[in-house]
Amino acid sequence: xxxxxxxxxxxIWLYIKEKYVPVDxxxxxxxxxxxxxxxYDEERGEMISGREATPEExxxxxxRLNTPLAFVPHWRKCPQRGEF
Numbered sequence: 001x002x003x004x005x006x007x008x009x010x011x012i013w014l015y016i017k018e019k020y021v022p023v024d025x026x027x028x029x030x031x032x033x034x035x036x037x038x039x040y041d042e043e044r045g046e047m048i049s050g051r052e053a054t055p056e057e058x059x060x061x062x063x064r065l066n067t068p069l070a071f072v073p074h075w076r077k078c079p080q081r082g083e084f
Contacts, residue, residue, distance in 0.1 A: 001025070002022075004022065004074060004078060004080070006078060006080035007078050007079050007080045009024075009074070009078070010025055011023060011024065011025065011074045012024075012025050012071075014040050014042055014071060016040050016042075016045065016046070016047065017046070017047070021040060021073060022073070022074040022075070023040055023071035023072060023073055023074055024071065024072045024073075024074055024077060027042075027069045027070055027071050027072075028052045028053070028069070028070065028071075028072055029052070029053035029057070029058045029064070029067045029068070029069055030048060030050045030051070030052065030053065030067065030068045030069070030070050031050050031051050031052075031053045031057065031067065032048055032049065032050040032068060033049075033050060034050055034051050035049070035050050035051025036049060037049065037050065037051055037052070037076070038073065038076075039068075039070035039071060039072060039073070040070055040071045040073065041068055041069075041070040041071075042070070042071060043068075043069075044068075048068060048070055050068075052072070053067055
C-alpha cells in the first residue's frame with residue numbers, strides 16, 4: 001500500500017506489462033466493449049477497455065461472476081492529475 005505523492009490518496013501498485021502501475025485500491029466491475037476507459041485486470045495480467053458498471057448492472061451473483069473485476073488507474077481519478 002502506498003500514497004499518491006500529489007493528492008495523498010491511498011494507492012496500490014500492480015505489476016502490469018513489465019512495469020508497476022499505481023491504481024486505486026478498490027477494484028470496479030467493468031462492462032467491456034462499452035466506453036473507452038482503461039482498467040487493469042490483475043487476474044488476466046492485462047489492460048481491458050470498457051466502462052465502470054453501475055450497481056444495477058451487477059446485482060445478481062451470476063452478473064458478478066460474469067463481469068470482469070479490474071482496477072482503475074489512479075491517474076484517471078486523481079484530483080491533481082493535471083499536475084503530472
